Amino acid sequence: MTKREMEDRILAAAAGLFREKGYAAATTREIAGAAGILLGSLTYRYPSKHEILAAVAERGMARSLAICREAIAATTEPLAALRQLFRAHLRILTSADDAIFVVLYEWRALKGDARKR
Numbered sequence: 001m002t003k004r005e006m007e008d009r010i011l012a013a014a015a016g017l018f019r020e021k022g023y024a025a026a027t028t029r030e031i032a033g034a035a036g037i038l039l040g041s042l043t044y045r046y047p048s049k050h051e052i053l054a055a056v057a058e059r060g061m062a063r064s065l066a067i068c069r070e071a072i073a074a075t076t077e078p079l080a081a082l083r084q085l086f087r088a089h090l091r092i093l094t095s096a097d098d099a100i101f102v103v104l105y106e107w108r109a110l111k112g113d114a115r116k117r
Contacts, residue, residue, distance in 0.1 A: 010045065014026070014031045014034075014055075031052065050110070057106070064100060064103070067091065067092055
């Protein structure tokens with residue numbers, strides 16, 4: 001398994017647990033179990049649950065921004081771009097992407113530089 005595949009597996013598992021149980025209630029042991037890896041392997045990559053939350057939130061924001069940028073790429077007219085952004089935003093909010101949910105509901109748990117990013 002590549003480093004990227006491992007990261008995807010961990011962050012998908014974490015996002016699912018954060019959505020299901022909330023950031024505060026989910027444990028790193030549960031995240032490791034859901035990702036199918038040992039707890040030591042998880043803490044080697046992400047020394048704290050807060051770092052996992054930050055990575056999930058960054059991934060959710062990156063996906064959201066990519067969807068919005070794609071939505072307005074084909075138009076130069078401001079009103080049309082705004083309409084496309086509204087449609088994109090609705091697609092984002094109604095998606096089944098757990099990382100988006102984490103951005104919307106669990107961002108308050110971010111602290112310091114992770115919150116600023």
